[in-house]
Amino acid sequence: MNSIIGLVFISVGLAFDVFGCLGLVRLPDVYNRLQAATKCVTLGTCSILFGMFLMVGFVGAGIKALLCILFLILTSPVAAHAIARGAHRAGVKLWDGSVVDKYKEDKEGEA
Amino acid sequence: MKTLKWFIGAVVLTVIIGLILFKPLPFLFYKELPYLGLVGRAIYIIILSCALCLYRIWKGPTGADRIVAIDMLGIMIVGLCAILTVSTGRSWYIDIGIAWALQSFISTLALSKYLEGRGFDE
Numbered sequence: 001m002n003s004i005i006g007l008v009f010i011s012v013g014l015a016f017d018v019f020g021c022l023g024l025v026r027l028p029d030v031y032n033r034l035q036a037a038t039k040c041v042t043l044g045t046c047s048i049l050f051g052m053f054l055m056v057g058f059v060g061a062g063i064k065a066l067l068c069i070l071f072l073i074l075t076s077p078v079a080a081h082a083i084a085r086g087a088h089r090a091g092v093k094l095w096d097g098s099v100v101d102k103y104k105e106d107k108e109g110e111a
Numbered sequence: 112m113k114t115l116k117w118f119i120g121a122v123v124l125t126v127i128i129g130l131i132l133f134k135p136l137p138f139l140f141y142k143e144l145p146y147l148g149l150v151g152r153a154i155y156i157i158i159l160s161c162a163l164c165l166y167r168i169w170k171g172p173t174g175a176d177r178i179v180a181i182d183m184l185g186i187m188i189v190g191l192c193a194i195l196t197v198s199t200g201r202s203w204y205i206d207i208g209i210a211w212a213l214q215s216f217i218s219t220l221a222l223s224k225y226l227e228g229r230g231f232d233e
Contacts, residue, residue, distance in 0.1 A: 007150070010194070014156045017187060021163040024183060030175045033167075037183050045190040052193040052205075061202035065193060068209050072186065075212075079182055079219040086223035087175035 002054050009051030016044030029095035030087050038080040046072055123162075131155050150198045157191045178222045185215030 020040025027033045046069045053062040088103055131152045164187070167180040192208030195201075 006197075010150065010153060010197075013190065014153055017160045017190065018156060021160040021183065021187075024167050024180060025163050030173060030179065033176065034179050037179060041183050041186050045186050045193075048190040049193050052197050055197050056202075059202070061196055061205045064205045064209060065196075068189060068193075068205070068212060071209070071212055072189070075216045076186065079216055079223075082220055082223040083175065083178055083182065083226075086227040087173075089227050090175070092173050092175050 002057070006051040006054035009047050009054060013044040013047030013051065016040050016047065020044060029098070030092050031084060031098075032095065034080055034084055038076060042072060042076040127155055127159050150194060153194050154191070154198075157187060157194065160187055174226055178219065178226060181222070182215065182219045185211060185219070188215075 017040070020037050023036030023040065024033050027036055049065045049069050049072075053065040056062045056065075094101060161184060164180045164184045168177050168184075171177045171180065189208040189212050192204045192211065196204040196208075
């Protein structure tokens with residue numbers, strides 16, 4: 001029974017991975033690509049690791065998978081935020097159809 | 112040119128779907144768990160996702176696109192290590208996954224600081 005539930009988790013994670021990478025190819029802008037790719041791929045990989053934990057049980061590899069989930073959830077938003085901040089400060093243009101740029105307005109208000 | 116691109120994409124998709132349906136990877140040693148043929152087929156889907164990321168690294172107009180794609184590639188290889196742990200039954204693959212997640216996070220931070228164009232000390 002545990003292996004069936006683990007297979008369902010692994011399948012959902014694989015679907016999230018493929019759709020995240022499809023967004024990485026198809027979307028028009030750095031920030032849109034970051035928004036699609038980071039959340040989808042992080043959640044998909046955490047789902048794969050949790051399915052693997054369900055399939056192998058409470059042995060050493062399963063505990064290490066739980067540790068890996070905790071580490072990914074803690075560090076992936078930090079990395080995505082650092083990339084977005086660096087890209088905006090390096091002067092990467094937004095897409096033409098973008099509506100609002102709060103970070104630029106904030107910097108202009110401070111200066 | 113556009114017809115050629117669509118043709119190449121259709122050929123690659125057909126090959127990968129055919130491999131998933133008819134030829135699962137043969138290294139399935141962990142006999143105690145059932146349904147392991149399905150887990151062996153999952154590796155092809157990870158390879159398809161990595162190919163999409165490599166396309167973005169090759170074609171990305173700015174440096175930020177390439178850094179985003181490298182970050183995604185690092186996170187997906189952790190998932191590949193987890194699938195290899197289940198399908199082969201050798202538990203040291205997940206150690207490689209943990210180490211890969213650590214160094215991928217550090218390298219992404221360093222690359223984004225480089226993109227920002229300032230020193231590493233600030």
